Structure formats: structure tokens, C-alpha cells
Amino acid sequence: MGNSFALTPWDYLTFIAYFLLLSFVGYWFGRKKDEDSADYFLAGRSLPWYVVGASYIAANISTEHFIGMIGAAVIYGICVATPEWSSIIAFSFLIWIFIPFLLSAKVFTAPEFLEKRFNSQMRFFFGLITVIANIVAFLAPVIYGGGLILERVMGINQLLGVDPAAVLDGTATDTGLYLGIAVIGVAAGVWAIWGGLKSVAWMDLLTIVIMIFGGLSVTFFGLAYLGEGAGILEGTRVMLERNQANSGLFLEAMDNIRAGIVGADTETYNRLSVIQPLTHETTPWTHWIMSFFYIGLWYTVINQFMIQRVLGAKDQYHAQMGVTFAGFLKLLIPFVVVIPGLIWFAIHPEMLIGQSLENIRPEADKTYVNLISLLVPVGLRGILLAALFGAIQSTVSAVLTSTSTILTMDFYKRYYKPGASEDEVVGTGRIITAVVLVLSILLGIWISTLGQSLFVYIQELFTFFAPPFSAVFLLGTFWKRVNGTAAFTTSVAGLIFGFLVKVWVNSGGAPEWLGPYANQGLLNWAFCMVLVTVISLLTAPPPPEKVTDDLTFNLKKLQFLPKDGRPWYQGVAFWWTLSVILMFALIFVFGVLF
Secondary structure, eight states: OOSBOOOOHHHHHHHHHHHHHHHHHHHHHTOOSSOOHHHHHHGGGOBOHHHHHHHHHHHHOSHIIIIIIHHHHHHHOGGGGHHHHTHHHHHHHIIIIIHHHHHHTTOSSHHHHHHHHTOHHHHHHHHHHHHHHIIIIIIHHHHHHHHHHHHHHHTHHHHTTOOHHHHHTTSSOOHHHHHHHHHHHHHHHHHHHHHHHHHHHHHHHHHHHHHHHHHHHHHHHHHHHHHTTSOHHHHHHHHHHHHTOOSHHHHHHHHHHHHHHHOTTOOOOOTTOSOOOTTOSSOOTHHHHHHIIIIIHHHHTSOHHHHHHHHTBSSHHHHHHHHHHHHHHHHHTHHHHTHHHHHHHHHOGGGGSSSOHHHHHHHHTTHHHHHHHHHSOTTTHHHHHHHHHHHHHHHHHHHHHHHHHIIIIIIIIIIIOTTOOHHHHHHHHHHHHHHHHHHHHHHHHHHTTTOOOHHHHHHHHHHHHHHHHHHHHHHHHHOTTOOHHHHHHHHHHHHHHHHHHHHHHHHTOSOGGGOSHHHHHHHHHHHHHHHHHHHHHHSOOOOGGGSSTTTSOOGGGOOOSOOSSOOGGGSHHHHHHHHHHHHHHHHHIIIIIO
């Protein structure tokens, strides 16, 4: 396969038209000049539910999915859909338990909430770790993935006179990739700097429409290709049959990499099951049961770049309904970013033969662009590329906005200049956004030298950052005995413990079941749950103002039925119940039937 593929004037026109429309939306909603900090960082708390939900998912879907997850699906199969479908569990907690008191606290950031519940040390430490995680685990890899695609699509190295073959064998610098990373970063970050959350959130509404339409188009063309003229139902049958990997090149491919995925002791591997052995490299069966506790809670509830959309909602109904809408989009996402990986395996199983996993992963990450090149008719490729770049832009903008919010509100205004005017706060936020963007571009260039799967890189970082804060926040929500000393000590100790576990595993002395990074995260979370409990019992209880109903869960305040006069079919409970039923249906199909 070459380094670029044909784009017609129509492709360029649709691609440019998308970004012009996106830029108009960003300009229009960010044009207010007398904005205060609530306008810039929380969209004036004015977002309707459909914008909350669309922006929540658009912020989440990025190169980790279109590049990393599709590439991972080529290797691992349907199980990489687990994080998407299991997020309904995390969303359920967010909708019914956490949104009410997060909104009632009237905070700008998750670190600010943790100060109200625990102490100022927790606010500082969590804010610092969030900024680091945003840059290292979100911004840099997403920008890198975007640069990778831009170079792959446009053939920048060839345009610059750099021999692609020389880049592959290491005798030439990948100048095209580095330039692509810089272009992606700047193009994605400009409207976050200009208009803050309001620009970004409304742009996300347009982005999610293009993203879903474009992504499903690739799936449709892929199934039609496998059907060889007999339709997508026949294509689906062929895809499922070949992914069972019972014979021929498909079986040979899985035999080649099976030991690297589930260990040498496992003789078979089911690519069509979301229930995998405890030793599975990325998604052991424990992920379904426990992922909310050691990753999902951190990612969906106290991860600033996700929860900022919820904090910007009009009211509690729009916040809860927005997350419910996001749940339905999550159920749909694997049909956009996982099924294409199964299709590519059904077309080219030989790419998994005769090579190590380390060599296969970078090539697997190119699957989405390869699918466009092979399957999508010339003239429609511009829309597909717009979907991909929209995913990149939305995540970069979201993480930039949230990082700027934390650095401005939790550090600049909190410690450096408490008396700063609204204009100073907003101006500082814009400067910080630009600085963080430059730093992320440089880090993205560094990541390009690692040669690691983008999906694995990001997921592994999640299981390092998330467990300590997930444990502290969960127990602190339901148990009023947890105090600031226990929360802060556990958070620090948890990160150290996670690092030591990683060193132990890498040394080769750890048991086999601890090899998967998901199980390392689960062990760390369990350690932190025990530690925060013990320290809380050995120290003084928190003062009453730290455990009010606005900061901790009160069962008596839980409301499932609408109280605002809306009919039942507009209620959050009805749509949430439907999303849960659909999740279990998908588990049944890909956990029992296959």
C-alpha cells in the first residue's frame, strides 16, 4: 500500500466545507466579547441536553478510537468494544448519584469540588495530576494520531522530498509526520483558545453528526465489500465467519499472536467474545465487572475534560438527559470504530502472520485510512476524512479547554492572583491554552518515536492515573467518615504503589495474571480502598461542612421519576432504562451467542 491515496476536487471541497462550517459555528458561539469566567469556561451554564451529550462523546472519541481502537480490533477482536459498552454502568452512577451534588456544589472544576469535600491539598494534587494526565494521556497521543493520518493521507514526506522507505528503515527523519502533528495541533486548538467551552461544545454537535455518519459509512462499505455483491447481510456473515478464525490464514494469524494476547497456556482465542480470560492483555473479564471502579469513575465523573460539559448544562435535567443521550452514542460507537477492525482482519489476515505484536501494532493503527483507500468511492473520501479530523479536533479542543480551566481557576486564581478581574482570568486562560497546545505538540512528536499501539498506550496510562482517585472519590461519596488526610495520603500512595507494581511486572517476577494492565489497575484500586478506610478510621472525622448533602450521597434525595411535569417518555429514567437493556443485549450477543 502506498503512502497516499487519490483525493478528487470534490473530496477537497467537502473537506474544506466541513471545516468552514465548523469554524463558523466556533466563531458564532464564541463571539461574545463581554464574557466572564463562567461564559468562557462553562459556556455560561447554558448547554441543552443534546449539546451536553454530543459534546461529551465528541470529546471522548478521537484518534484513540479511529486509529487506536480500530487497530486494536484488528488484533484483539470485538472485546475492545468492552470499554464503550461498559461505560453505561459508569454513566448510570453519574446520572443518578453524582450529577445532583456536582451541580449543587456550583464549581468550575473537579479539583475545586474535591477541595470542598476533602481539603486544599487534594485540590492542588488532583489538579496537578489532571494537567499531567491531560497532556500525556490525552492531548499528545491524539495530536500524534492526527499527524500520522495527515501524513498517511496527504503523503507529506513525498511532497517534501523525503523518501518514505528511508523513513521506515530509520535512515531519514519522519519530517512529514512531525509537520502533520504541528498542523493538527494548531488547527484543532484555535477555537478552544478563541471561544472557550461554548464554541467547543456547539462545534461538537456538528462534529458528532459527521463522525457517526462517516464512521458508519466505512462499516457499510466494508460489509458490502465482503458481501461481494450479495449485500451487507452476507458481508456480515462472512465477517463473523472469518473472525471465528477456525481455519486457513485466519487461524494461522491467531496462532501467531495468541500467546502475546492471552498467554502461552491458552490454546484458543475467541475474537467474537467480549468475555476474555483473566490473562488477556487489554480486556480481561474483570474489566466488565470492575472497570467502573478503577477507571470509569475517574474518567466519567472527575475527569475535567469530560465532566466540564455536564457542569455547563442548563440544569440538572439537561445534565442527566445529556449523559443518557451520550450512553446511546456509546452503544453505537463500536459499530463505527470496532467493526471496521473486524472487517480488515477478514480482508487481510496475513498482516498478523510472521511478525511480532510489536511490529504488527503500528501497521494495525493505519487500518482506518487503509479502509478508506480500499473501500470508499472517490468523491466521498472527503467526508470520511472530515469525520476523522472532527474527532481529533473535538478531543483536542475539549482537553485544551479543561486544562486551561484547571490551570487558570485552580492555580492562577487560587494561588497566584485571587483578586484577578474577569477579563484577566479569561485572558490568562487563553494564554495558558496556547502554551499547553505547544507543549502537547512537542510531546506528540516524542510519542511518534515509541512504536507502541496508540490504544494500548492510552489505556495503560488510564490504569495508572485513575485507581487512587477513583477509590478516594467513591468511598468519600458514600462514607462520610473519609477525611482530607486519608484522601490525600491515599492518592499519593496509590500513584507510588501503581508505579511499583509496574516495575514489578516489567521485572518478570510478578504472577501471570498481573501482566494485563487492567488487572494492575484493579489491584491498585483495591489497595487504595483499604488504605483510605484504615487511615480514615485512625484519624479524626471530617468537619460537618465537608459532608453535607451537597457533597456526599443521600439516598433520600434520589429521584427516578420526573418532578417537573414532563411526561414519562421524556423522563431520564425511561431512556436510561432502555440504554441499560440494550447494553445487556449486546453482552448476550457477543458474550453468550458467540
